[in-house]
Each structure stands twice: as structure tokens, then as C-alpha cells.
Amino acid sequence: MPAFNKILIANRGEIACRVMHTAQSLGYRTVAVYSEADADARHVQLADEAVCIGPAPVGQSYLSVEAIIAAARKTGAKAVHPGYGFLSENAEFARACEAAGIAFIGPTAQAIHLMGSKRLSKLAMLEAGVPCIPGYEGAEQDDATLAREAERIGYPLMIKASAGGGGRGMRLVQGAEELAAQLRTARSEALNAFGSAELILEKAVLQPRHVEIQVFGDQHGNIVYLGERDCSVQRRHQKVIEEAPCPVMTPELRQAMGEAAVLAARTVDYVGAGTVEFLLDAGGDFYFLEMNTRLQVEHPVTELITGQDLVAWQIRVAEGEPLPLKQADIHLNGHAMEVRLYAEDPAAGFLPQTGEVLRWEPSILPGIRIDHGLVEGQAVTPFYDPMLAKVIAWGATRDEARRKLARAVEDCVLLGVKGNQRFLANLLRHPRFAAGEATTAFIGEAFSSDASLSPQSILPAELAVAATLLYQASATGSAHQGSLAGWRSAGSAPWRLMVRQGEQKHAVELAVQDAGQQPRLQARVGEAVIVIRMLAADGRWATVELDGIRRRVAYHQRGTQLWLFGQHGNLELQDVTHEAAGGQGGAGSGTVKAPMDGAIVEVLVSEGERVGKGQLLVVLEAMKMEHPLKASVDGVIRRVQVSRGDQVKSRQLLVEVEEA
Template identity: 45%
Template sequence: MSPTTHSAPRFDTLLVANRGEIACRVMRTARRMGLRTVAVYSDADANARHVREADEAVRLGPAAARESYLNVEAVIEAARRTGAGAIHPGYGFLSENGAFVEALEAAGIVFVGPPAPAIAAMGDKSAAKARMQDAGVPLVPGYHGEGQDDALLFEEAGRIGYPVLLKASAGGGGKGMRVVENDGEFQAALDGCRRESKAAFGDDRMLIEKYLVQPRHVEVQVFCDRHGDGVYLFERDCSVQRRHQKVLEEAPAPGMTEALRREMGEAAVRAAREIGYVGAGTVEFLLDADQSFYFMEMNTRLQVEHPVTEMITGQDLVEWQLRVAMGERLPLAQDELTITGHSFEARLYAEDPEQDFLPATGTLSRFALDLAGAGLEADKVRLDSGVESGDAVSMHYDPMLAKLIVHGDDRAQALATLNRALAALDVRGVVTNRAFLQRLAGHPAFRAAELDTRFIERHEATLFAERETAPEVYAAAALIGLHQLARECESDSPWDRHDGFRLNAAHTIRIALCAPEHAADEDDAESVTVVEGRRERESAPWQLSLKDQTFSATLEPLEGDAVAVTIDGHRRRLQARRDDNVVVMVDPMRETRLYWRRIDAIDHGQRETESTLTAPMHGTVVALLTEAGTRVEKGMPLMVMEAMKMEHTLAAPADGHVERFHFAAGDTVGQGDVLLEFAPEE
């Protein structure tokens, strides 16, 4: 199939039908090209960064996506009101909605993306597999048929052989997708996939694929214009994922030979041409250990990880999109594209990896990247973000806050820059996965490029292991807390001091330090005895004693939150702060958090155990899995919530009885709301 060869009308005003970092990213490129920009927003995003940065902004509706960002009529009306000649969909929301593209065509508005038939061809994953097979693109063994009866799907899974992967036929982004290890897990997984798929895409049809045990996820960036030309801008490795959503991406993919790169790239362009594709697209493959590759799906839009391709090629893919949408030819031919260096992208999510990646909400009291303080070059580090300090993170949308992208001459150099940049990224007020990203990037297997799509599960024991804290780290944490304590004294009067002033000797301040999760139990704290230096000599070092060790320590404030801590002559540069009673220390290899308290300030009161179960985040109740009055065992699923497009199962905290539920399926709940009354057994 060939694309339409006529030129599209040029436009001078671009509406971005999205939010967050991608909306900001597209508008920056559009302004550089001399275009006027229009943002759209929901009530939840009235003060969002993309709204503040646009030349104009139009309200779409309430916070719920289906009443705002997914409201086709409202988006088109916003374009009419502002005179926008084109709409860029970003990714997610309406970016792969063929009906939306047809409505824009009827309204005389340019869609910055592929034609509706191309979206339809790849939107139905089962039909897409058949098209790709006809085009000679390798496929993973599986079932892509129209029959959707539970018994039929169960039979097909057995024929394919476990483990299998259940996938939403109309899906993407990890929604409606589960790995099934055996036939006993099949029905529950199918039910969950169908619920997620119906909620996310309005379609609960499923396809089944053989789940390759140790494949890599390698995708190829393709670009086609309206004149029949198509190129590939090389590949990205996106193997490091959780819940089938990418966490760390890199380009080029490690270990690729030129022959394999060309073979995969040509297959990707062949797939795009088969459906008459126009614009930016991504053809995703599974690469097996024997270097065999299989077509997985095609995303008919710009991908979240496109910046790593931009970094290694020196091309602005959004500018390419806009030029192709204006009817221009591709800026470069295949033989003019080259790879320079290596690039990584780390996705920063508002979520808690220690709580099974539970989405987090709140207000960002600080959001900053201190390049100078970390000794980083501005042209080697890029932060694509849709938030700033003071912005709220709500329950309504995807929890991704930003993307941190780095470049180096080779993989090792780029990885070192990534670690340093992650340490320089300061996010407060909302729990994020920043420290987890550091652990991933610093993991020996990741440094050695030993990658596969189950990397996180495979290395879970080491990624989440409690690491022993060295005495010098406790000493540094004590020093940082003491430094802040000293700064709280705003006068030289001894009556204003907080350090136990004495006439004839320095006072000893005893400090308890422990992991934040053990803060309520002083028995888990390491006790640090601090002997304060005489205050008349502010430059004198602190004498810190921990168990049978004594340290001489000084602290020197540097730029921003950077400090230099010197312990027994060993000077280390850190990003450090004290949030309430938690000392946070970050270096290029790891983050350490320690609860800091003076022994005399310990609250010895006992916490009462509540006979309730509270909502861990804002969301919607999807299903109640038991009835009031039922006896349950610890760990038994009680109810299912949905937040940020993902389902979360809440389990019984102990053996006991569910006395009553406070909410029903379909109800919206806030973080901390009491969901049910629970009576634990004595």
C-alpha cells in the first residue's frame, strides 16, 4: 500500500492535544519553527506547566480523561476557536484513535501523524499480525483470531504452551497485559486483562502469544513521508520494564551487529510501507538470545523514548513530524543517517518501588536538576518534564513526571553521566522511583548489558535488598543533621542555642539513626554519640563516636544542596538535605535515607493498631472480592482499586473478619480514606 502523495496544507498554529512533558516538548519545537502554540487542559491541569507555557490554552472539561483529553468534539472545537490548522496528539489519549483522525480530516484540520487506515491496520493487534505475516515480517507463535470465548482462549493457551502472554488486542503501554505461567492462573489473569482493556480502550478482546523466557525488547524508529519515502533511524533497547512498561531505554541497542541492525531496520520500514504509513512510528520486536527477532506490534505515534534516538542521530523527530505533516519530504535519506555515541533515558515516575510501585500523589515542593553542582555538561543531559516546583501530581493521569536523557561517547561514559545526573535530580514532596533508577543503572548486570524483559524480576533480590550501611555513612548523616541544627540558631546568644550549651565543656548530643521504616522502633536504630566541638572555633571538626569507632568530621556547604563531607581526611561530595527528620544523602551510585533524631527527643508512645484498611492512593474501586462478615486469611485479596490506569489489589493485613465495606464498585476514593472495617483475630 502506498501513502497519499499530495501535499498537506501548511499551518501557522499548532494545537497539542495532550498534557505533561510531551505537550511541553512539542510546543518548544513548534515555537522554534515559528508556529503559534495552543494547549488544552482539564480542570485538574488548569495550572499545569504545559498550560503556562502555551501561547493560548483552552479548557476541555472535568478531570476525567474521557470528559476532557479523550473528548474528540471538545478538542476539535478548541482548534476552531483558536484557528489551529493542525493538531499534534503526543502519545496516549487520542494519538492512535482512527475516528479522531477522520473527524479532523472532515473538519479540515491536519493531523500530525499517520492516516486513519494505517492506525486501524496496527490498532487491531490480531489483524496487524496477519498483515505482517503477509509482508514477510517474522512473528512470535500465538493466537490472533476473532474467537474470544473463554474456553477457546484457554485451549489456545495450552496449544501454544505456557508461559503465555495475554495482551489486549486494542491495547498498548502495558495495559491489559499479563504473563500466565500455568493453566491454574489463566482465568483470573484473563478476567483482569479484560477489565483493564475495557476501561482503557473500550475493547476487551484478547490475543495470546508465546512468552519468550529471556528476550530483549528492541524497537526500530521509522519515518515515512507523503511521497513514498521511508527510513529507519536505528534501534532502541527497551528491555528494562516493570508491569510491561519501560523504565530505562538506550540507543543504540548493545551488541547489535551492522547486519542485524540493517535486517531489523529494513523489516520495520517494510512493515510501515505495508500499511501506507506517514510520519513517525515505532516497530517493536522481541530479540531472542539466538539473535532471532519477531514482530510484536507497531505504535503508530511518537514514543516516550524517542529522545534517545534524537541524541544519537542529532535529529529533532518532532520537527520531522511537523515538516512531514506540512507535506515536505523527509529531511534525510537512509544513507545520510548516522549513529554518534550512546544515549540513555530514565523515566521518573510518581510511585513507590518499595510498595510494589504504588502510584503516589501530592505536591512537588521542589523539582530541580543541579547540573553545575554535579559537574555535568548541559549538552550531555536533557530533562523533559511536564512539572515544576509547586505543581500538584494528581490521581487522574499516568504517573510519569519526567524523562532524564543523557549522552556519552560510548555506553560506559553515557551510563556514568546517567548515574551522576540521577544523583543531581532533586524531587521533594512526592515519592518517586529516582533511587530505584539509580539502583538499576548501577546494577552490575545492567552495566554489563545483560538485558532481557524480565530484568527487574530476575534481579529483584539484589535490587530490593537491604544494604548494610557503613559506619562512615551513619557518621555523615549525623553530621548533616547537626549542621542543620546549628543553622537553626539565628543568634550568638547562648540562650538561643539548641545544642545544650555548657560553660566549661562541649555537650554530648546523642542521636539515633535508622531506616525510615523503622523510625517507630528505637531498637532498630544505630546510636551515634556526638561530641560537639567548642563553638568559639566554628572551623573545629566534630568528633563523632559510633560504637567503638571515633571519627573527626567536617561539613562544607557547596552549590545548591551539594555538600562536601570530610571524615578522617576522606572528602566526599554529596547531594544532601534533611526533610523533617529524614536525612537524605545522594551520590552517583546510591541514595541513602536515615531517620535522624536526638535520643532525648524520642517519643516512647506506642502506636495503636487500627482495625481498618485505608486507600494507599486516590483512585476508583473496581471490585469487592469478598463479602462483609467473611473470615479471611492474611494476604487474601479483599478489593481491587484502579489508579493512574493500573489495577491494584488490596489484601487482608492479618487473619480476621471483614466487618463492613465503606465503598462499592465504581466509587471514587481519596488517599487515606477508610475502605473497610477489619477485625483481626487475637
């Protein structure tokens, strides 16, 4: 293994920043790679050197083995850290690094190839004696074979992409009538995300816990496990909350699962960081799910309860050093939890969001760690996963960690794009999760009616603050005034403002009760009356007094537009008081518009065709997921304005349906 003092991080976003932090603290120089869309990204700014490796699409940049190897050679980097995702579990990339004399900070290509395939890894685990879920792992992949095997296994069952994870290419099938359609979707997503359409089938284990074991191996044959992580709270098979240790773990069960994970790793002579994932049923039986041959997104919770830096372990193992601890020296302390902050709208079916990050102010509290790759002014594009940051909390007890994390999530200011903070905070505060009783079925069973999952009306107090800021800006010509001048004396007629949020307009009346340097106003919103005093506003924070209670509100203002950090996160508002009537006329109810920036992967209708309400018209791919767009009315297709392969912008008209 060649010695190295410069490491290229073949990734982007928060994980690239996180790896750089440790590498630089250990004295290594770092190289960032970036696509044209990421030229101003935080990981580029943090690195010692940076190389552009291609256009925005991942196939032409972050998935280009040739471009990354060329960047390493150009900068003299003798080691590559792949992070997670992208090429981190690509055996050909590991081989290419080896052929170029570059240390790959990860396992061998052979281990990646075997364990990176759900089909091959399961066969190996069955042979090694690791407990596995009944299913089909065969090489025959035609529909007839899969249908026959599905009948043998029995329903419900899971379809899984053999080459990947993260919920992509994964479908729950309740009965035979669903199988063909779900196979088609799973293959398409798997091929698009991982370059392989190979699938496996498994008996669905209903309401289990998802528990994973962190393992680590070195080049001297030593392998240890560093406790477990419970990742049971999931949505569409993607992890939402991760914690360590598992709430129902016993010392005996931890040892049994840990030894099974070490056996799995030893079967492939594993080197570096890896995670063996299991399903744990209510009776205490566990089954091998898969092995991830890389660092996990949720590795910080293990770091917080063990006191170890796993990236530092990875680098030292790649340098040929033995593991820093033996199994008997690894101890767990306290409890840690992590959530993932996404650019998505839970109230609109978790639709990914794109746009400019106007404000980003992470929470700073003791016991809170935030891994992120954000800078204000950067664009959230449709080309990459919508995860923006990870918020992690440590506490002496589980409840302390949970309480800290809920507050930290609520305090993270994100303006310009919608985020999932309210969804996460409500999950963390749910009584069933607080009691440690959540399984993989938790969100679907106990959380489907939560307020965060449906559009919520803006609060009268939020409208009062918005109207005050908007009027102040229009009266003074500035978004922030230290003197807060421009208010007329008490007794004057009230101002009537029209504030638009999305398609809704709200009337707000402002009247002065007490004029002066910090006038006291009365805001009327429908039947609600709010007394408000604007004490300060500097363009980032407004200090307001609402009905006698003082608080700080984050905001961003640009002309007649205002972004306010409200109870439900990012609020985008506009002063339309002087807008001409009818100025916002929209298209008819039969129009289908792009819900976000993305690429058209399928157009299923043509002009003149009759369609029914709910019929699939177009499939849009954005942020590595497919989004079906359906007809909202019965009618006839009058216009189709896109073709397969087109890149489209948010709100762009795609198909027009004339209602029958």
C-alpha cells in the same frame, strides 16, 4: 492538508513540553490543554496559550475528543500534535481533526486503526510476509475459545490487550490453571486503559531481546528507518532502560530488521513517525510484535545518535514536505541511553507515589539531556502515569553513555515524593547490563535481590546531617541561617533528638567539640560516632563536613519536617523530640489502608465475612494500574468504609479486619 502556524499539543507532562520546544523553535505558536489538576503545570506555563478542557479524570479531559477540538477552534490552532498515550493512537480522534479541518500530526486514521490493533495488525503482517510469533488473533473473545486456543498454542503464553501497550492488559501465563484469572485481570486493565477489552494470545518467547525500529514516512511515498533501539530491560513488560544502537546488532541484521519494518509501514501507506517492535531471539531470528503509530517515549536516543529532531520531521511531514533525508544519508554516531524517572517506591513493590514536588533540580552535565514536565510546588496526582522525567545520555561509546547516565540519575534531586533513582542507577551499574547481556528476563533473573528493591535503613551520617539541620532550625527559629548561630559552648551536655522516618524513630545525640562560627559537632547514632561541621545552609543546599570530607546535601525544611536527598533518594524525616508519648498510635494489624490516592474499582468483601490472610479484599486503581489490596491476617471483616467508585486519599482506612 491545511497550512498552519499554530499547533495545539493534546497532551501533558514532559512530552507536551518537548513538542512545544521544537514547535516554538521552528516559529510556530503553541497551545496547551490542561485538566483542572494541571492548572499550574510546566507545559501550561511554557505554551503561548492554554485552555482548560475539564476535570482531572482523563475521560473528562485528556481523552475528550470534543473538548480538544473545541480548544483548537477557540484558539485558531490549525494543527494538533497528540504526543504519546492518551489520544495519540485513537483513529476517531484523527478523523475528528480531519473533519474539523485541523491537521493531525501523525499517520492516517486508517493506519492508526489497523496498526493500533494487535489482532488486526498481526493478520496484516502475516499476509505481508513479516515474520510473526505463533498465536491467536481471532474475533471470538469468549473464555472457552481463548482456553481452547491457549491449549493449541501451548504454555507459557502471553495475553495482550489488542488495543494498547505499556504492559497494561498484558499477562504471562505459565499454565492452564492460571488462565481464567489472568484473562479477567487483563480484560479489566485493557478496558480501563484503552476502552477495549479485546485480547490476543501469543506463544511466549522466553529471554528475548526487545528491539524496535524507528520508521518515518511522508505524503509522497517515501519511507525510511533510522536505526534501532534496544528496550530489553523491562519490568512487568514496561520499558526501564532504552538504548541505541542495540549491543548485539550487526549491519546485516540491522538491514534485515529495517527492511522488514519498512515493509510493515508500506503495507499501510504509513505517514509520519512510527515504531515497529520485534522480539529478537538468541539465534538471530526476529518476530513482529506490534507497531506504535506515534512518537515513542524513547525517541530521544534515536535523535542523539542520528543528529535529527524527530518532532521537527513530524511537523514538516504534516505540512506536506518530503522527508529531509534518504536512507543512504542516515548514519549512526556514538551511543545513547535513556531511563524513565518515576514517582514510585521500588522498595515497596514499585508503589506509585503522590504528593507535592518540593525540590526538583535536574542534573546538568555535558552529554546529558533531561526531558521533564516538573515545576517545584506542583502536585503529583493519582490521575496520570507516574512518569516524571526522562534522563538521556550520549557517549562516544556504550560504556561512556552508561557511566554518564548513572551519574546523572544519581544527581537528579527530587524531594517531596519518592523516586526510582537508586533502582535505575543500580541497574545501569550491574555487571551483566554493563556487558550488554541483558534480555527481557534480566530484572527477574539477575536483579531481584538488589538492595534498591527492599527498604534500606537510613545511614548514620544522614541522620547526623538531619539532626544538625533540625536542631539548628529549632534553636534559631529558621530553616537556614548564614551564621549558623545558636550552638552552646563545648563541654555542655549533649542534645538528644528523636528523628522519625516512617514508623521508625532514631535517637541522635549532638555534642559540641569545637564552638565557633562553624562549630564542629559529634553526632552519636547507636554505636556510630560521626564528626560533623555545618559550613553553610541556605534552605536548598547544606554544605557539610563529615569525618573530614566536605560535601553538598540537598534538603527542604518545613517546621519540624525535613526532606533530605540521601543515598537512596528522598528521605522524609520529622523532629519528634517533643512529641507526647503515644502520639503516633497506629491502627491494628488487620487494617487495610490506601497505599496512595486513587479510585476504588472493586470491593470483594462485606462486613461479617470471614477472610484468610492474603485474600483479595479491595482493588484500587491509580496511575492507570490496578493495585490489589489483601488481608494481612486471618479474621472477620468488621468495617468496610468504601464502595466501588469512591475516590480515596493515601493512608485512608478502607477495610478493618478483626484478627481471629
